[in-house]
Structures are given as C-alpha cells and as structure tokens.
Amino acid sequence: MLQSKLFAKTRREDPKDEVAKNAKLLIRAGFIHKESAGVYAFLPLGLKTLNKICQIIREEMNTLGAQEVQLTALQAPELWQKTDRWSDDKVDNWFKTELKSGGELGLGFTHEEPFAAIMSENVSSYKDLPLAVYQIQTKFRNELRAKSGIIRGREFLMKDLYSFHTNEKDLDEYHLKVRQAYENIFQRLGIADRTFFTFASGGVFSEFSYEFQTLAEAGEDLIYVDQEQKIAVNKEVYTTEVLAKQNLDKTKLKECQSIEVGNIFKLGTRFSEALGLDFVTESGERQPVVMGSYGLGPSRLMGVLAEILSDDKGLIWPLAVAPMALHLISLDQDEVALRLLTDLESAGIEALFDDRAVSAGEKFADADLLGLPYRVVVSAKNLATNQLEIKNRQSGAVEFIPVLELVAWAEKNLRP
C-alpha cells in the first residue's frame, strides 16, 4: 500500500496528555486516536495489528473446539439482579443508561450471566456437555480512573471464553487445555518467555483465580516469580500458606512488576444455580452445570507489545502481528520501488511503500517509528550493484539481496 494514501499521519512530538509509553508511541505512529480518557479509536495500521492479534486468539480457541459467537453489549437488569451483580453497590463500574421507553440497560463489562442464560435454553442433558463458546467483543467499564493508555481503558476489546461441564474434574481438565492454548497464543505473540502463569485471588468464586502476567516496567501488578517452574504468585495472595500449598520456595522468588494479560476463573455453579442452568445426569438427577470463564484482552495485548517491544525510536512489531511485514523506502527510485510493491502484493505479501515526497531522513525516522519488521531500501547506491538493502527492525541486522529476489526472499522469510 502507498503511504501517501494511508489514513494515519505520524507525529513528531509526544501528545501532551499521555504519559504511558504505549499510548505515546501508538498515537505518534498513527495507530490509534484518543477519543477521551480510556477511550481509543483504532486507525488503519492499529486495526490491522489488533485484527491479527484477534485472529491468532481465534485460531487457538477454534483448535480447542470452542465455538465463536457474538452476544450483545446491551444488557437488561433482570439477569444480573438474579446473580446480585446489577446494583452499583456490588459492581461499581457499570455504564448504565435509561431507555426512552422506560427501564434501564447496562453496557456489558463481562458476560457470565448472558452466557449462562443462553446455555440454559440449549443444555438439558449430560449429553449436551461439555461445551465451550467464546466471543471477541467490546467491553465497557466505568473506571474511576482510566490510565496506562490502551492497557486500561473504559472501552476495550476482550476475548471471553466460557466452558460448561458436568463436574469439577472435567472443568479442571479443560482448564489445563485452555492454559495450553493461552501459552500457544503468547508464544505466537512473542511474549511467552516473559509471561507467567500466576496464582491470584479467587474473589467471590473460589480460593484462587489464575492469571497470565507479562513482565513489564509499566505493570500495575506485583508478582513473585519462580523462573524455573515458570510460575508466579500475585501479591494479593502472597502468603506463607499459599506458597506452601503451591510448593514454592520463598527464597527462589523474585518480585516483578507485570501486566495481567489473561485470566482464568473456575466459576463452579455460582452462575448456573442463580440462573437455572442445569442438566439431567445419566441416572436422571437434575444438577447445576459447572462453569469456567477465560479472559484475554486483545487491545491490552497490543498495548503490552508496544510497551515492551519498543525502543527510543519507536515501535517494534513481531512479524505475526505487524500491520505489514515490509516497509519499502525509495530514495529517488520510486519507479523501481513501485514495481517491487506490485510484485510483492501480487504474491500476497503485505508491504507499505513510502512514496511521499519527503526527505530521506524523515522516511527513515518514520519507518523506525512505525516499526514494521523489515525495512527495504531502494536507492541509486544499491541499484548500482543491483541490490536491495533489508534491515531487521528488531535486531538491526542488515543484509543485501539481488533486486529480483525480493519476492523469493519475502516468501522464505515472512511466511508464518
């Protein structure tokens, strides 16, 4: 695609109303637009990256056998009153609105209730279980204080998976599978080595909940990491008792700042009992369904990537989620570059060609800021020896290849 036509302009300076690195960089690079505190729009490049993150999550969810659905953001009070989560005293981050026809609706901040309710229409026998459904949907939370750019917004994208089982044991087994799927996702996103399965407070549902915490200086959470076992304990449950229970040696733990990128809750029968979600067993008894829920925030993940994979010049996207793989820069060699772009695109390789009439320095600076994985320079100097220069944004490594081999190089190096 031609950069001159791209609806996104880079900025030279940091926005004054942001402190978080992820927001500063994403705004400067034209990936997102700030609408108000904690509310961000996704522009073409940002949306491409967000969609790629979603697609990776989707593939792993589908591999698990979960089915994708889309529930509504608008929520009627009745369901939530049954589980005692409608009142502002119980849940303080609802966005609620009056209906002109009378009555009230809220914007969903999570979806245990509607999922349990829908399932009660579809599950009646042990033969219907187990079952897992998920959605990737915008969630709304009326945070008292939004902060950290797109890492903690009032409107954000969330993948929420819910599983339904006949018994706890089945839930436990499924929980391990989801855990593996999450590990796969973090692997593909390039943050697996710094992301830890973490024990956290179970809140009202159970003794523990489980989180996935990614180490980052900008993190809001404090966790205690056991590097060998790749396990951590959130500060909120960091007690001698818990450590003993999880077989963790206090002297081996390291205190780290981190960002919660995913979570798993064993819900048990809290929601199914309240909402009448039950099934008939083989022996003809009626029992409540056992539920689990599993969250993952695509937009937050994007913020985390911006936060930890960037440098002082700008963003650095891993190939798997970069809006495009290649950034073509022409130094007064637009014709050749344009032909290369056409060749790449007809081979199905996404590239951005900086065809703007600006100085070389500005093109380089912007390429660094946008952070596409590879920068290809087409210049008279290189063409004199019939070569192109390819620079890896992350490692800084430079290689030269014959002009005619660009597509072959791309097919070899840019395919997942």
Added chain:
RNA sequence: CGGGCCGUGGUGUAACGGCUAACAUUCUCGCUUUGGGAGCGAGCGACUCCGGGUUCGAAUCCCGGCGGCCCGACCA
C-alpha cells in the same frame, strides 16, 4: 471517589493584568534537495475549554462547571 498538577492554531510550546496572542512543527503553493526528521520564499490555520465575576482593560486574577494527566483507593 480523596489528593496534586494542568487546559492557548491540527501538534508541541511562549506571552508582566495593557500593541494585531508569538515561535516551532504540520498543512498549501513555488523553488531547491534526497542515506537519518535538509534549505529558501509566500500563504492557510486560535472568539486562548465553557459560564460567571473583579478591572478602564483578562490568555493572565477570583468563583463554578467541564475536560486531561499523576498519586492513592478500586479493578470477575
């Protein structure tokens, strides 16, 4: 929700209570230039967040509102 700081062209900043609100950048046009945000010239672009007050006179002082950021609290 408590505490602190702050709201000036698209962006980033400046301006003692007093001239036509200044500078840089972006943008437009022309020239020039192309290996790290190059140069010259000419332009476009702001009722200084909103409402009230003090004053001969308010971007500037006072009050209220709204908005932003940070610390804390909160965070299925």
